[in-house]
Amino acid sequence: MKSQDIRNKFLEFFENKEHLIVPSAPMVLKNDPTLMFVNSGMAPFKEYFLGNSEPKNNRIADSQKCLRVSGKHNDLEEVGYDTYHHTLFEMLGNWSFGDYFKKEAIAWAWELLTEVFGIDKDILYVTVFEGSNDADNLKMDTEAYDIWKQYISEDRILKGNKKDNFWEMGEQGPCGPCSEIHVDIRSAEEKAKVDGKTLVNMDHPQVVEIWNLVFMQYNRKANGSLEALPSKHIDTGMGFERLCMVLQGVQSNYDTDVFTPIIREIETITNTxxxxDEKVxxxxxxxxxxxxxxAFSIADGQLPSNTGAGYVIRRILRRAIRYGFTFLNTKEPFIYRLVDVLSKKMGEAFPELKAQKQLVENVIKEEEASFLRTLEQGLILLDGIVKNTKGDTVSGEKAFELYDTYGFPIDLTALILSEKGLKLDHEGFEKHLEIQKNRSRKASEMSTDDWTVLIDDTEQEFIGYDFLEANVKITRYRKVTSKKDGEMYQLVFNLTPFYAEGGGQVGDKGYLQDxxxxVIYILDTKKENNVIIHFAKNLPKNLNEVFKAVVDDKQRYRTECNHTATHLLHQALREVLxxxxxxxxxxxxxxxxxxDFSHFSKLTDEELRxxxxFVNARIEGKLDLEEHRNVPMEQAIENGAMALFGEKYGDTVRTIKFGQSIELCGGTHVKNTSxxxxxxxxxxxxxxxxxxRIEAITNDAVKDYYSETNKAYFKIKGLLNNAQEPVKALKSLQEENTSLKKQVEALLRDKAKNLKGELKNEITKINGVQFLAKKIDLDASGIKDLCFDLxxxxxNLFLLFGCEAGGKAILSCYISKELVAAKDLNAGNIVRELGKYIQGGGGGQPFFATAGGKKPAGIEAALEASKSYIE
Incomplete structure (x- = not known):
């Protein structure tokens, strides 16, 4: 059975069980600060489990793209070494929000696996939670055990511990016992030797978990205690790639048709x-x-970068590049060429991959080329470290510097060193790595208290499109402590005029008055799992009062100007480009x-103009805002509204229209473009x-910009003696300056020529080296020419010249190439050390280098100290 058919059969099965089939949510989460990526099938539905929103249907099924590369769920380093772990995987799931529970979830799982997919019952094992004797003091899940007995013999029902059979969303939140379904695909001979039940949850490559049925019935509080949820839920997740392995009769996920087309393409491109060969x-x-x-991350809107989620994506790609570089001998970009195969294979199920194919290829190719240059530079730097290493071990500190500063992979460093007969101080490297991790960990440490509920009402209304102030009640609050912000309080109101950060727009600020x-000030507004949260440094004295909530209207107005301008800018770019x-x-x-927008080249001055x-014409056109709320998604698209890839939209949406510009948008806007x-x-x-990327300004910021520009213009005009035509006067000055520079350069050349003869006579011989150290009156460029002339x-010449320029000191060192080789002298190292005399530093090549410093008085001492290198 092909993978596409397997996915479709799963979804059809649950559709027939009255489940709503929903598309995979984008992997990059926008409104959940607790997660960087969707790392499980339930993540997009957290707001339903928490009771913050009502689901479209109480029964849902989907195939969700998941990424496990950070935090608690991190499979990155295992990927490639075994046959069943992945960074990205599909999780097939069925969900019940307060509807069916254990009986139906177990019955349908068994029916699908054994009857629809035809998996032999004799190769399946199931696990149930055995209970715990810790602080939770939970009893065994006998309810699940008794249900399973109806379908499978008791010797195949195994009791699992809390680690394997109690699922938790995180340190806080919904959780509950779970039942895992494991499959044993070993050969008959292997099964005869070792009982399969002893290999369950033992990381055996052919005895693997394929489906986890989570019975959500508790809520984990900040103090660690458990309380029963008001409604019980079902959350299941089945590994699509592992299911394909079982149904296609192979021993590895990589032998399924999910991966074989990509592997064949890699073989062709790399000639492997x-x-x-195991390493290959x-x-x-x-x-x-x-x-x-x-590819899926970029298609969902997350580009590689140096921070946050973008850094994780860059790290994954660089891991792939270095494996190709080291073991497949690839020195040119090639991974981007695999996107075409991937798009053909998965584009039907995930249309975003087809739609964004060109962008994905471009970004990957650029990243590959950049990192290959980094690897090349790293090899040169590593070569230098090897040359300066005494003994047979390279220090962990040096290896960490190469890793941390230049991004050079540590395993590649170790491999190259072993080829050169050297060792790496792994312990020293790990020590420096741990110091860095602890520093990062401390910077991001945060503790969150439980919500204190004042009004048991989960309904919350946003009225900020129409009002900037309102009378509100605080329904709940909690304290959050972090190293960055200290103690902060998060407040939830029954209704709010404050816009929560989203769609690129910053959250509102303002105040709450009793x-x-x-007054207490609202410093920011964000949305978490569909709840609008207001941030404040303090709590009001009486939390049960009615408060006047007031949005900072000036900030909101300026933000609205900029947000509306982004819509007009989008339209302008499509019109012009x-x-x-x-x-x-x-x-x-x-x-x-x-x-930020997709385009293949830098915009010309004419295009920018x-x-x-175009945008200013729409502003002058005084276009009114046409806003429509709660429009069915399909109707909005039919009306011409643009939907953005990577955004999650509901069944109904809000459309914003100014003239011909119409977009789906939840942000706030001006009433008229004027x-x-x-x-x-x-x-x-x-x-x-x-x-x-375009950065721009509007309204007051433009007024300030023109005011500053005007001031600068009159200042320049004053420096030009209030010339009537300042541009013409400036051009004349430039021409005069060019002419004078040429004259000065000619004079300096003559000066250097005369100086060269004098200096040649001052050279002395020390230990067979022609030596001269002297302070001279030439600029840095003239000194360099003089050095190479001499x-x-x-x-066998060793020169050190010092000079002053603009109150700074400059040292220039020249060493003949034969001396560099014969006496192991290095101009770069020498000026770096001598730079201490002038309170500076520098570097360069072994035969010529310069140093700059802020202490001209130290030049003479540096010149004198230079003799020690040849005496």
């Missing part, structure tokens, strides 16, 4: 054979797995806006291959 096999498995994770006029332009991200603040003029006043582009740059005429 899978299945002949591991590399191919790593690459075939990692390209899926990276009946006595006392073409329909291939798509929004790839935005940041809307009160002071500026940032807009056209874009700016409110924006003016739009000005400040910069245009590259973010990644095929992604450009070097071409005098053999």
């Amino acid at each position: 054979d899978y299945g002949k 096999d591991i590399a191919i498995r790593v690459i075939s797995d990692h390209v899926r994770a990276v 009946a006595h006029g006392d 073409g329909d291939h332009v798509e929004q790839k991200g935005s940041a809307v603040h009160s002071k500026y806006l940032r807009f 056209d874009v700016e003029n 409110d924006i006043w003016h739009f000005k582009i400040r910069s245009e740059s590259a973010v990644a291959s095929g992604i450009r 070097g071409s005429q005098v053999d």
